Amino acid sequence: MFDPKLAQDMAKQFVDSLPSGVKAIQQEIENQLRQFLQQSFNKMDLVTREEFDIQTQVLAKTRAKLTTLEETVKTLESKLSDQSS
Numbered sequence: 001m002f003d004p005k006l007a008q009d010m011a012k013q014f015v016d017s018l019p020s021g022v023k024a025i026q027q028e029i030e031n032q033l034r035q036f037l038q039q040s041f042n043k044m045d046l047v048t049r050e051e052f053d054i055q056t057q058v059l060a061k062t063r064a065k066l067t068t069l070e071e072t073v074k075t076l077e078s079k080l081s082d083q084s085s
Contacts, residue, residue, distance in 0.1 A: 003048060007037035 011033040015026050022029070047055075 004038055007034050007041060010037055 011030050014033055015030045018026070018029070
């Protein structure tokens with residue numbers, strides 16, 4: 001899931017870069033921008049780096065198991081065909 005702190009940090013950086021005359025409405029701009037960014041990021045269905053790394057590890061383990069199972073099936077098929085002959 002997306003970290004809401006990132007949207008808050010991005011909104012704050014944007015607001016801090018505004019000219020001083022605009023800073024009078026700083027809090028309102030920051031709130032609106034934070035909400036917009038949060039909604040946009042949620043629509044993108046982003047994941048954290050940690051979640052991505054975990055899924056990469058799960059995929060690697062699954063591939064290793066699949067390779068082992070394929071070898072087992074080949075061995076069993078070979079034995080079965082030898083017995084049939």
